[in-house]
Amino acid sequence: MARDFAWIRPEPHGIHVAPADIWIDPSHPVPRALVTHGHADHARGGHGETIATAETLAIMELRYQTREGARPVQYGETIRLSGGVDATFVPAGHVLGSAQILLEHAGERVVVTGDFKRQPDPTCPPFVTTSCDIFVTEATFGLPVFRHPPIFTELTRLIDRLHADSDRCVLVGAYALGKAQRVIAELRQIGHRDPIYIHGAMERMCQLYEEFGIELGELRLVSDAEKDAMRGAIVICPPSALNDRWSRRLPDPVTAMASGWMQVRQRARQRNVELPLIISDHADWDELTATIEEVDPAETWITHGREEALLRWHQLHQRRARALALVGYEDEDD
Amino acid sequence: MERFAALVDALVYTRGRNDKLRLIARYLRDTLDPDRGWALAALTGALDFPAVKSSTIRAMMQQRVDPELWALSRDFVGDTAETTSLLWPAPDGEHDPPPTVSQAVALLSAMTRKSVQADLPQLLDRLDPSGRYALLKLATGAMRIGVSSRLAKVAFAQAFAVPAEEVEEHWHGLEAPYRELFAWAAEGAAPPDTASRPTFRPFMLAHPLEESEIDLADYAAEWKWDGIRVELVRVGGETRLYSRSGDDISAAFPELTDVLPIDAVLDGELLVRGSHQGGEEGGAASFNALQQRLGRKTVSRKMLNEYPAFIRLYDVLMAEGADVRELPWSERRTRLEALMPRLPDSHFDISEIVSAPDFAALAAIRESARDAAIEGLMLKRRDSPYVAGRKTGLWYKWKRDPLLIDCVLMYAQRGSGKRSSFYSDYTFGCWNGDPDGGADLLPVGKAYSGFTDAELKKLDRHVRQHTVNRFGPVREVDRSLVFEVAFDSVHASKRHKSGLAMRFPRIHRIRWDKPPHEADRIDTLRALIRD
Ligand SMILES: [Zn+2]
Ligand SMILES: [Zn+2]
Numbered sequence: 001m002a003r004d005f006a007w008i009r010p011e012p013h014g015i016h017v018a019p020a021d022i023w024i025d026p027s028h029p030v031p032r033a034l035v036t037h038g039h040a041d042h043a044r045g046g047h048g049e050t051i052a053t054a055e056t057l058a059i060m061e062l063r064y065q066t067r068e069g070a071r072p073v074q075y076g077e078t079i080r081l082s083g084g085v086d087a088t089f090v091p092a093g094h095v096l097g098s099a100q101i102l103l104e105h106a107g108e109r110v111v112v113t114g115d116f117k118r119q120p121d122p123t124c125p126p127f128v129t130t131s132c133d134i135f136v137t138e139a140t141f142g143l144p145v146f147r148h149p150p151i152f153t154e155l156t157r158l159i160d161r162l163h164a165d166s167d168r169c170v171l172v173g174a175y176a177l178g179k180a181q182r183v184i185a186e187l188r189q190i191g192h193r194d195p196i197y198i199h200g201a202m203e204r205m206c207q208l209y210e211e212f213g214i215e216l217g218e219l220r221l222v223s224d225a226e227k228d229a230m231r232g233a234i235v236i237c238p239p240s241a242l243n244d245r246w247s248r249r250l251p252d253p254v255t256a257m258a259s260g261w262m263q264v265r266q267r268a269r270q271r272n273v274e275l276p277l278i279i280s281d282h283a284d285w286d287e288l289t290a291t292i293e294e295v296d297p298a299e300t301w302i303t304h305g306r307e308e309a310l311l312r313w314h315q316l317h318q319r320r321a322r323a324l325a326l327v328g329y330e331d332e333d334d
Numbered sequence: 335m336e337r338f339a340a341l342v343d344a345l346v347y348t349r350g351r352n353d354k355l356r357l358i359a360r361y362l363r364d365t366l367d368p369d370r371g372w373a374l375a376a377l378t379g380a381l382d383f384p385a386v387k388s389s390t391i392r393a394m395m396q397q398r399v400d401p402e403l404w405a406l407s408r409d410f411v412g413d414t415a416e417t418t419s420l421l422w423p424a425p426d427g428e429h430d431p432p433p434t435v436s437q438a439v440a441l442l443s444a445m446t447r448k449s450v451q452a453d454l455p456q457l458l459d460r461l462d463p464s465g466r467y468a469l470l471k472l473a474t475g476a477m478r479i480g481v482s483s484r485l486a487k488v489a490f491a492q493a494f495a496v497p498a499e500e501v502e503e504h505w506h507g508l509e510a511p512y513r514e515l516f517a518w519a520a521e522g523a524a525p526p527d528t529a530s531r532p533t534f535r536p537f538m539l540a541h542p543l544e545e546s547e548i549d550l551a552d553y554a555a556e557w558k559w560d561g562i563r564v565e566l567v568r569v570g571g572e573t574r575l576y577s578r579s580g581d582d583i584s585a586a587f588p589e590l591t592d593v594l595p596i597d598a599v600l601d602g603e604l605l606v607r608g609s610h611q612g613g614e615e616g617g618a619a620s621f622n623a624l625q626q627r628l629g630r631k632t633v634s635r636k637m638l639n640e641y642p643a644f645i646r647l648y649d650v651l652m653a654e655g656a657d658v659r660e661l662p663w664s665e666r667r668t669r670l671e672a673l674m675p676r677l678p679d680s681h682f683d684i685s686e687i688v689s690a691p692d693f694a695a696l697a698a699i700r701e702s703a704r705d706a707a708i709e710g711l712m713l714k715r716r717d718s719p720y721v722a723g724r725k726t727g728l729w730y731k732w733k734r735d736p737l738l739i740d741c742v743l744m745y746a747q748r749g750s751g752k753r754s755s756f757y758s759d760y761t762f763g764c765w766n767g768d769p770d771g772g773a774d775l776l777p778v779g780k781a782y783s784g785f786t787d788a789e790l791k792k793l794d795r796h797v798r799q800h801t802v803n804r805f806g807p808v809r810e811v812d813r814s815l816v817f818e819v820a821f822d823s824v825h826a827s828k829r830h831k832s833g834l835a836m837r838f839p840r841i842h843r844i845r846w847d848k849p850p851h852e853a854d855r856i857d858t859l860r861a862l863i864r865d
Pocket of ligand 2 (some may be wrong): 039041042114115138304
């Protein structure tokens with residue numbers, strides 16, 4: 001049976017589902033959008049109607065100050081769109097509220113992952129493998145050099161350093177949506193009970209996580225703290241604040257950063273990082289390739305990241321794949 | 335190997351010199367022989383395994399990874415050893431535990447070009463990614479983690495609370511894993527015997543003169559020649575030439591290794607023949623000419639002819655079996671003068687004493703020295719013994735006043751360590767014509783010193799408020815701020831776009847008041863060349 005999947009097309013500004021006239025993660029305002037998760041390169045503001053999980057919608061509201069056109073769906077819930085298209089939101093394990101979107105039309109199945117990972121994460125339900133004909137995946141860490149260690153080993157290094165330099169603080173640069181809260185939640189799970197100091201830019205996102213039942217323990221704002229109180233403490237800030245003047249208020253910080261890019265020494269050095277923590281919310285190479293083998297699609301579409309290497313892998317394994325030239329996606333996990 | 339790998343990683347991510355010293359010192363204290371000795375050798379680049387080269391590693395990876403995936407990975411990571419450490423496939427089944435550093439060194443030494451493709455993978459299978467990285471860096475002798483041999487020696491001295499000068503003296507002539515050195519420093523054993531080998535003896539150094547005047551009855555004056563300070567050592571008929579840092583530079587100056595007729599240790603300035611420093615006859619060329627000879631592993635006949643080197647002697651440390659370092663300078667000077675007739679004048683002369691009736695007269699002589707391209711004067715206490723390092727009150731360097739020029743700030747870069755949140759490294763330029771007639775600025779130098787912490791804060795704010803472009807850690811600023819830059823000399827240079835290279839530029843004054851179009855032109859700077 002020849003299938004052409006003419007009903008779903010990658011366009012420069014997103015993936016378009018023609019029968020329903022709806023876009024997935026479009027990079028400019030559209031009348032109707034399906035949004036996989038709240039990261040800025042996937043969730044833009046200004047759409048007429050936005051269908052996403054309640055968590056993603058709340059994150060978007062925080063960022064764009066409006067709930068207009070918001071239509072929440074639950075994980076596992078199938079909604080009927082116009083033109084005979086069904087959409088189901090499936091956990092992606094990436095950040096709070098993140099979902100893969102399964103689209104079904106005329107007996108054909110397409111899964112759009114948005115971003116995903118397979119490592120466990122206490123802030124969101126784990127990735128669910130969903131069989132499909134076309135698997136639309138990210139490839140942020142699509143190079144065989146990327147193999148993320150378990151988060152436990154990285155946090156152990158963080159705690160060890162904290163104890164070794166107890167008159168200093170460890171300043172961890174972490175993406176304000178997802179990474180920061182995951183690091184905090186994981187620290188709590190391994191028994192770190194001390195107050196954690198956060199940059200003001202993270203306050204509301206942390207509150208939002210707590211409203212959705214993710215316990216982050218005692219958080220204090222750096223701006224409210226005495227310098228000496230932060231000695232021996234963990235401080236978390238957005239990566240952009242790491243070498244910023246803002247950090248001068250901290251007691252002799254050890255500069256750390258939680259990111260998948262920290263696997264490469266040069267990347268860490270470029271950012272003046274003393275303690276690189278390889279903590280990523282994206283699939284590493286082994287997770288990417290294992291997931292594709294598990295899903296076993298007829299064809300893989302690669303949205304963003306290092307698509308060349310993943311294309312080569314498909315070729316070596318006699319699998320069909322194509323890279324979509326989507327605009328507006330950035331290297332996340334920064 | 336795990337602890338060594340952790341040290342290597344920590345050094346990669348540590349910028350500050352003191353932090354690096356602490357890390358190395360702690361490792362040396364907490365690690366046993368002979369591992370720590372091999373680690374020290376690895377850090378200072380003293381190891382060589384002929385069978386393991388970067389090309390060996392590439393060939394090894396070609397058999398294991400698809401060439402296209404390898405190329406993409408290598409491109410992204412930017413380093414062959416690191417790419418290999420990350421890509422290395424996890425071994426199937428059981429494998430041996432990680433080797434110690436000494437075991438790794440023994441295994442690497444035993445590898446031949448034939449066996450390496452089978453042996454190296456077995457070794458890598460025993461290590462985690464960090465261990466693989468450290469092993470491959472150690473094996474190829476390219477650590478590149480910002481640890482000079484000098485830094486490693488200072489760390490060694492700190493680790494065991496022994497004087498750095500003594501470490502320097504005992505180090506030379508010893509081979510990895512330096513057991514005698516550790517026995518001496520860590521366990522209080524007798525120092526290693528280096529008297530019978532042509533080893534480096536640490537230099538006596540000078541402080542800048544800060545007193546407004548000194549008594550010439552107590553001090554003798556000598557020119558401070560603009561070459562490089564060297565030590566020529568002959569012991570048991572074997573001659574070695576050492577640079578100021580104690581690096582053996584004999585290979586670059588073969589003409590000096592067979593001209594010393596007696597066993598001796600001599601301190602002097604390495605110069606190239608010319609008519610620039612100290613007159614036409616038997617004079618020396620400028621520093622620029624000497625530079626043609628520096629940093630070469632081997633030297634061509636043409637180089638030897640065009641830039642013949644010689645040593646202008648300052649001092650004698652040992653001669654014919656006698657260590658004279660305890661003697662007063664005046665006594666050593668007499669001995670040096672007595673030695674001169676026995677040394678071939680093709681390769682040696684003596685740095686003349688500059689005599690003056692009083693200090694004011696000496697100051698006048700010093701000022702007149704600019705055209706002779708001499709750096710300034712040395713003032714040596716007549717009764718000073720030859721002691722390693724800088725001892726207050728014994729030797730002074732009295733440099734000419736620096737040259738000054740007004741430049742415009744063009745780029746700023748973040749500093750390192752405590753300065754990493756500040757834009758503290760500045761590139762500045764001069765106008766290549768009339769700034770009001772459309773001339774452009776050309777960068778002429780870089781400086782990161784010469785200002786106070788308070789000024790640094792102000793400069794940092796200026797950079798942030800005047801940024802017009804960003805390139806990674808570098809910001810381009812609008813052309814609004816003038817620096818008065820002090821420097822020792824300026825030379826023609828093909829490596830710089832302006833065709834000029836300054837020596838020791840530093841910020842003398844920040845001219846917040848001066849309009850940038852009043853800064854100096856390239857021509858003004860070029861006129862100061864004395865090559
Ligand atoms: Zn994302
Ligand atoms: Zn993304």
